[in-house]
Structures are given as C-alpha cells and as structure tokens.
Amino acid sequence: MWLQKFLAQLKHKGKLKKGREGVNERNPCRIYTVGDIGITIPGARAWDGGEIPPSAKLIFLAPQEEAGPGKIPPEAKVYIVGHGLAAWRLAVSKGLPAITPEKALALAGEITSQENSGDQAQPNFGSTRSTGKENKKGTIIVVYSSKTSVGKTSATANLGTMLAKEGKKVCLVDADPGGRTLTSLALGIATTGDIASPQKIPWGLDLVPSLPDSPALGITEAKNSIRKLAGDYDFILVDAPGRLELPLYTRAFLETAVETAGHIILMASCDHAAVAAVRAFVAGKMDELHIRPVTRLVVNQTQPLPPLKPQEVAKRVGLELTGIIPHDHLVDRMFAEGKPIPLMRLGRKGSAFLNALQELRTKGVC
Structure with missing residues (x-):
C-alpha cells in the first residue's frame, strides 16, 4: 500500500511525532507531523479528535477522504495524495490539486531539508494555488x-x-x-x-x-x-x-x-x-x-x-x-x-x- 510506504519514507526525512501505526488504505491515518515545522498527513475517515497544528506547512489528504479537517492553517498548502481516478475526482470536488506520493515526498523533502539546514525562509511548493506573493518555483x-x-x-x-x-x-x-x-x-x-x-x-x-x-x-x-x-x-x-x-x-x-x-x-x-x-x-x-x-x-x-x-x-x-x-x-x-x-x-x-x-x-x- 502506497500510504504505508509513504509514511515509512517520511520517517527518514524527519521525526514522525504524532499519529498511529498500522494504517491501511481504508483507514489511512489520523495526523502525522514530521519535524518541528509540522508537515501533516490528515487521513480519511479518522478525524475523531485530530487537529492540524497551526505550524503546518503541508497538508496531504488521502483520496478516500469523506470528511475534512475542521480548520486548515492559512499558510498551509493542501494536496490530495494518491493514484488514479479516486484522487482526481476528490481533487475536482474539493478544488484542490492531486499529486502522486512521489511528488508529495519531494515536497516534504524540500521542507525537511530546510529545517535541517536551519533555513527559516518559506519553502517553494511549485505553483499550485499560488497567491503571487510567495517566491514560487514552476x-x-x-x-x-x-x-x-x-x-x-x-x-x-x-x-x-x-x-x-x-x-x-x-x-x-x-x-x-x-x-x-x-x-x-x-x-x-x-x-x-x-x-x-x-x-x-x-x-x-x-x-x-x-x-x-x-x-x-x-x-x-x-x-x-x-x-x-x-x-x-x-x-x-x-x-x-x-x-x-x-x-x-x-x-x-x-x-x-x-x-x-x-x-x-x-x-x-x-x-x-x-x-x-x-x-x-x-x-x-x-x-x-x-x-x-x-x-x-x-x-x-x-x-x-x-x-x-x-x-x-x-x-x-x-x-x-x-x-x-x-x-x-x-x-x-x-x-x-x-x-x-x-x-x-x-x-x-x-x-x-x-x-x-x-x-x-x-x-x-x-
């Protein structure tokens, strides 16, 4: 399952601070935070009590999501992570971009590398949902x-x-x-x-x-x-x-x-x-x-x-x-x-x- 592999790879990019193990495709995860800057991976069908940290810079939603988080930090970038039509349909219904797990890992790696180097500047996330104010990278x-x-x-x-x-x-x-x-x-x-x-x-x-x-x-x-x-x-x-x-x-x-x-x-x-x-x-x-x-x-x-x-x-x-x-x-x-x-x-x-x-x-x- 791509989500289990995805979380395992994230462990090598930063410390997995919150959430639970043993996730699967039908109940992907609650909230995982990687590093101190708060990369979060909210999952589907598991929002009972979970809240997104205000410091979150990235939010990855699983394609099976049926209910969304109560509050998303205004500076966070939100993506649907998954393969195939399920991710694309959810992206269309929510007005959000859909990306592959590989691309999500690349974005996560960009943040954690800045954290490890002590760089506090705002990271680049590509161009999706750009406000025109940040320093984007196409x-x-x-x-x-x-x-x-x-x-x-x-x-x-x-x-x-x-x-x-x-x-x-x-x-x-x-x-x-x-x-x-x-x-x-x-x-x-x-x-x-x-x-x-x-x-x-x-x-x-x-x-x-x-x-x-x-x-x-x-x-x-x-x-x-x-x-x-x-x-x-x-x-x-x-x-x-x-x-x-x-x-x-x-x-x-x-x-x-x-x-x-x-x-x-x-x-x-x-x-x-x-x-x-x-x-x-x-x-x-x-x-x-x-x-x-x-x-x-x-x-x-x-x-x-x-x-x-x-x-x-x-x-x-x-x-x-x-x-x-x-x-x-x-x-x-x-x-x-x-x-x-x-x-x-x-x-x-x-x-x-x-x-x-x-x-x-x-x-x-x-």
Whole structure:
C-alpha cells in the first residue's frame, strides 16, 4: 500500500511525532507531523479528535477522504495524495490539486531539508494555488526520448495548451538545437531563441524557441538560467531532442526537473527501433542523471496497427507503463494547421490524444 510506504519514507526525512501505526488504505491515518515545522498527513475517515497544528506547512489528504479537517492553517498548502481516478475526482470536488506520493515526498523533502539546514525562509511548493506573493518555483516537465518521431512535440504542445486553458502560466521550451519542430509549429519559422527571452505565441502561452547548443556554457550556468525561468511560470514544458547524446540544456533541464518536483515523460513508440533506443537510455544515462524516480514511461501508438503492444514495449524497456496514447488523426491536422488540438473545433467524439493526456494528469504527471 502506497500510504504505508509513504509514511515509512517520511520517517527518514524527519521525526514522525504524532499519529498511529498500522494504517491501511481504508483507514489511512489520523495526523502525522514530521519535524518541528509540522508537515501533516490528515487521513480519511479518522478525524475523531485530530487537529492540524497551526505550524503546518503541508497538508496531504488521502483520496478516500469523506470528511475534512475542521480548520486548515492559512499558510498551509493542501494536496490530495494518491493514484488514479479516486484522487482526481476528490481533487475536482474539493478544488484542490492531486499529486502522486512521489511528488508529495519531494515536497516534504524540500521542507525537511530546510529545517535541517536551519533555513527559516518559506519553502517553494511549485505553483499550485499560488497567491503571487510567495517566491514560487514552476514545475518542470521534460518530454524526452532517445528516438525521433515518437510524439514528443505533440505531447508538449497539447499538454501545455491544456494547462494554459485552465489559467496556468505556461512556457514551452524547444530544447532541440537542430530539429526545431516545436518552434516551426508555433511560429511558422525555424529560428533559435534565448532562454532569458520567451516569446508570446497565439496559443495563450509563451515559447522559448530552439535553444542553441553552446559548448562555452557550463552546466551550472545553464541550470541557473532554468531556475530563473521557472520562477516566472507555473509550468515549464520542455520538448527535448530525440537522441541519446544530450545537448547541454537538455541535460540541465532533466536534472533541474527533479528539483521542482517535476517529471520526465519518457516517450516511446511501438516499433523495435524506438524500443531499442529508449532501452539504451534507461540502461545508461537515466541512472547517471539520478532521474529514475521522476521518469514516467508513456507509449505512443503512432500507427493504427503497431508492431508491438504497449505492455510489451514497457517490458522490453524495463520501466512500469504510466500511460498509452492511442493513434489519433487529429495529430496530423495539428501540424497541418499549426494549432494544438485543444484550440480546434472538435466533433462529438473529441480527441483520443487529449483524453490520454488527461489520464496522465490524473496520475500526477502534472
């Protein structure tokens, strides 16, 4: 059960001060406090007498919650923690964000690390429910594959537009110094850009056009420029190049995504060449970059009748399958019209591509 594992991992990040042991999925927990700054994990169906400490900075609600806490500290950030539709439905009904246990642990780790270092500054929680007064840090989502033509640009453009339509401040980044597919789709021209100067595009969001691969730029300087960019947005979505050898900015984005409790969407298509290329990345650079915990495998069925099934792709690659994107003719229309699918006038059937992306979001990818 994810909750038991979650609490066990929190014990290593700080002292578990309140609550009870032996929790389960049906009766997750009362209130647990980690460290002196009061990270709390209120659970479901167990509010008898439990109160949230006024010092709480994070509140994690289990997806089975039927009754809420009586009073939530005004400075606390509240999240639904769980997988699947149960968490997503509760999040919608309560007007709260849903995140995975892994992302919750990353947020908890950020607070406890500040506590251990003696830093009393307010922590960054990403962008969810931002008031605009705190010093926010946008979530970085990198869409990557070590193979070309697997749907990275389609996923990046459509996911970013979906978030922008919900009122999020979004910046797309074309990190491919050679291909420039996202740049051409958004601007109609192939050009290079500067990470310090995003451009407004008609989709209701911003774009950093194709970033040049500058050997003179150091990895530390690249990461600093990424952190500065992330401070201006709720989400940064990166369309990475399809190759195993990583350009400087791609490597920097992959490593920085971990800092922002973001994710790497590792794309593969259902053909043997793509599987071999992605497997090489998983077997080598993924652990070298320490990004395995935030990497999610998504299989894109770019053909109506692919040679491999998505489950077989996941088995060969060696990662758990997070999502499947079915073949959708609207992707071709998107490139023909230069317009993401969420901005099109769709028929009654909608878009299988968009439905798959929405399912990814219910799993906490963003």
